[in-house]
Amino acid sequence: MPFLHPILEHVTRRITERSAGPRSRYLQTMDAQAHQGTQRAGLGCANMAHTTAALPAADKLVIHAERAPHIGIVTAYNDMLSAHQPFEHYPEQLRAHARTVGATAQVAGGVPAMCDGITQGEAGMELSLFSRDVIAMATAVGLSHNVFDAALMLGVCDKIVPGLFMGALQFGHLSTVFVPAGPMVSGLSNDAKAKVRQQFAQGLVGRDALLESEAQAYHAPGTCTFYGTANSNQMLMEIMGLHLPGSSFVNPGTPLREALTRAALERAVANTGKTGQPRIRLADIVTEKTLVNGIVGLLATGGSTNHTLHLVAMARAAGIVIDWNDFAELSAVVPLLARVYPNGKADVNHFHAAGGMGFLMRELLAYGLLHADVTTVMGPGLTAYTQEPWLPTIDSQSQLAWRDVPATSGDTAVLRPVADPFSADGGLRLLQGNLGRSVVKVSAVAPEHRVVRAPAVVVHDQQELQDLFKAGQLEKDFVAVVRYQGPRANGMPELHKLTPPLAVLQDKGFKVALVTDGRMSGASGKVPAAIHLSPEALCDGPIGKVQNGDLITLDCERGLLELEVDAATLAARSVTHPDLSHNAHGTGRELFGLFRAHAGEAESGGSPLFG
Template sequence: MNAPLHTTLARVTQRITDRSSDLRGQYLHTVETSAKAGTQRAGMGCANMAHTTAALPASDKLKIHAEKAPHLGVVTAYNDMLSAHQPYEHYPELLRAHARSLGFSAQVAGGVPAMCDGVTQGAAGMELSLFSRDVIALSTAVALSHNVFDAALMLGVCDKIVPGLFMGALQFGHLSTVFVPAGPMTSGLSNDAKAKVRQQYAQGLVGRDALLESEAAAYHSPGTCTFYGTANSNQMLMEIMGLHLPGSSFVNPGTELREALTRAAMDRAFANTGRTGAPRIRLADIVTEKTIVNGIVGLLATGGSTNHTIHLIAMARAAGILIDWDDFAELSGVIPLLARVYPNGKADVNHFHAAGGMGFLMQELLAHGLLHCDVKTVMGEGLAAYTQEPWLNDGTLAWRPVPSASADTAVLRPVSEPFSADGGLRLLQGNLGRSVVKVSAVAPEHRVVRAPAVVVSDQQDLLALFNAGKLEKDLIAVVRYQGPRANGMPELHKLTPPLAVLQDKGFKVALVTDGRMSGASGKVPAAIHLSPEALADGPIARVQDGDMITLDCERGVLEVEVDAATFAARPVNHPDLGHNGHGTGRELFGLFRQHASTPENGASPLFG
């Protein structure tokens, strides 16, 4: 039985609702004026209709021309560069056939780009990564702008893809919409073993052949990477926000259950149009202030990706909902950490799923008043359906209650026995600005670092200092000019192995940056997303080598220990960043860099 809602969740939700009132009202007005009576193509011009159906089989043309049966649009992020998206190759064929079997119709409305951050880490292409989210949002809007669809399926998994699909789809909030996962690859080389080889390579103890062998053993087949980074945090979010089918996020690709869940996603999308006798449920009905709070709770309870302290803000903004880091921090104080999945532990998402997965997690949170239960989902009213797991009963998809106990408390725990009492995400504030730090993977003895600054304006410069043996000391690495306006805010995951090596040698080490870390932020304390960024004359631009900095995760403090008058009088001499705008397509993203909002406002050029 669900407990009464925790008072902190109620207070934060009300604050968000009050703050968002005007913008949310504008959004809902747009949704109402976008919907048509009957099907979305009702009254469509004959020439327009002919273009819509020209390439379709005659049976589909008859259904669409009759303007009675629902018509579904598929927006796909398929490519076979991303292992997570490779399984989507044959989804359209499967979905079209299933729609016909139900007496409906479906088309691929459009494709969106999907880049792999694992390929571009440390390279120029990573400077397009964050803004690819907004390109995906724009591409989703283009796909659905044909305005002939009554429902939509969103096919996407990875880092910027799901947030982009979400932001774009919300501009068509009058449609019934379901997000369709593809599932994680099966477990390969353990993430812990992989991390050790990376550190050995950073120290020159093993060569490139050993590193490549290790990486290929970890990333070995179709499906999402199995660590709990942004891609798998996306899947958790879509499920806890009621946009996936229950229990579908972490079912492996290429299985009968995965295929059955994909067909069932289309069933729900058609049912939710209100044209098949079931109640109408639109995307805008699902994504509310309460749903967004549930998403934040899920992120905190699982130790999810720090990237969502940017993405969730932009995603909420697309629905007219305004959230900020104070909301994350206040909720983090009362949401217990219930999962340990790499980099917060040794297990991967397959182990998490086997231990009880999303169903057990949501069952626990609901039982202790730590989720809003009075929300709509693609399954209807409330979250009761999400405390069940899918299975095949003689080949037929069915759901059954999740176990009442975790199958492995080293991976997934009840609220009564959490890994920590809080969600492990902290807001840091001080004379350097505002930033966030994820401490769920940081040992308590490393959460307070006071050390002199080593200042660089390019991650390659810090790597060069490490390789030259010049970082064998206590230090706080200050890596600046990495914000959205400077260079598109790339992830700085390449810095994790060398900093971890220094920490393992006994040095006090931390990172301060106006850039991002990977969604797999690890054991080194990192004050990230620092705002204002250096290019906006943020205080980080005035830090000098040797300045003593305190990064205190326990008290939420980030301070440079320089007299205020002396610090303010320091000149700001921005380096030449002209190289950030050339090569690898960066020329095309100048407008995005110029108009990006701050990270706490989603780092988006769409809502700058």
């Protein structure tokens, strides 16, 4: 048995014990579905005719014979998202390649995919978190035809991968592979983009300059190149063994990307157990150990704070219960090995070129910081994931192969070994106190800014705070308390537009921090932000009793979030919730009342399905 860090062993054991009941029930359901098998074997003739009606004659014959693997494709394609635009032609390519390996493939269904970059600060962002659960449901609808032996999940961005993951787990008896599309090539540096945003916030440049800067940064097909939730998703799918090794950050439209897409289908076919290779189900891959590996990857790379919500909900879809204590205890021992914007100047293309996921996983394995005894789409263990894909030319033909990643990092300003990390911990902290529980990401926060004690400035949405900033009323030390932003209040939109003004004030020398029951995002940056505060204001959380001028201590070093009001005074304060009816109307929000009413708290994933 390979060496395993004792904290990983302890946290995994605790998760396993905590999850015993729901995990057992989940596996029993998956075993029953596997025993039942696909419906093709006993499908009525009319039903089968509907299944194959639009397919070529040769495909009909293969599917009717019921012997060859049949693959269901769930796609999140649209060309509103640059990251998903490359998926447009994947289905036809996958169908064609399936025929060459003796299989067939169909698009089982499409799922919605919204761009958070477009909806930031707009009403549509209030649909964003719940779109994850809609995607999970849509995935289940697609696979409910129950004629498939395997599934391919085509998705990349923020809520899409978690939603696909949650939906696919309800069909965990199937062989399943997640198929990425890769990041766009590098454009304007993230550092330069952030500088223009701050200048715009101060009125130093106009909209034309801001738009030109943003267009130079977001300029081509592929994932946005900063290390936000979308690229954190890709890291997670690889470290959890659901991508092919080294496939997460290969650019779209390249020969290597196309070869990896074909190989993903081949792997899904092989894992059905119908081609002489062992059967590998999604339920066999997603275990307590796999989820711990995912948390470790998030911490070691300084990944998105959104995954303190998403990973919790994703785990619950597999009957596994994780919480913020697990994140915090692992963060204390997992070193930060990557600096990718907003935690550094580099983008994900630089990370990939420096050694990428293969280097990262090899380092973590060598120091007992990953469970090696897991199952992946490649089979048992993680050895394959310490390699990188390439296309050597053999007999005048380019053929996909894997090779060991270089022994040393290609750029230690971006990616480092465990023996020489950027910091000894993962930079994600749990904050607790009389305001509740929240998380803060400190990997991009300078040590001198990690403790803030200042009066509260209380607002009920991010626009109020921006208006105060523009009016010059925030030129002081303060803690911004932005409340009624939780899942039940308004769907928990990201408050990304607060980053530039708060950063400007911090740069001016003021002590500033943010406390909110809402989200920031994968782009959480250099201002300390206690986010996802639970319980939320609408559920009578103490944040609803904070008044302007109250002193608040946000101490990232001690894990403390404290309202400096004595208990008797705080208990005597009454709370009258503001009128939130405007959150329930327009831009489709009427359709999500049921979701808001039944959403779980942030620490349970904020999900109406698995809360």
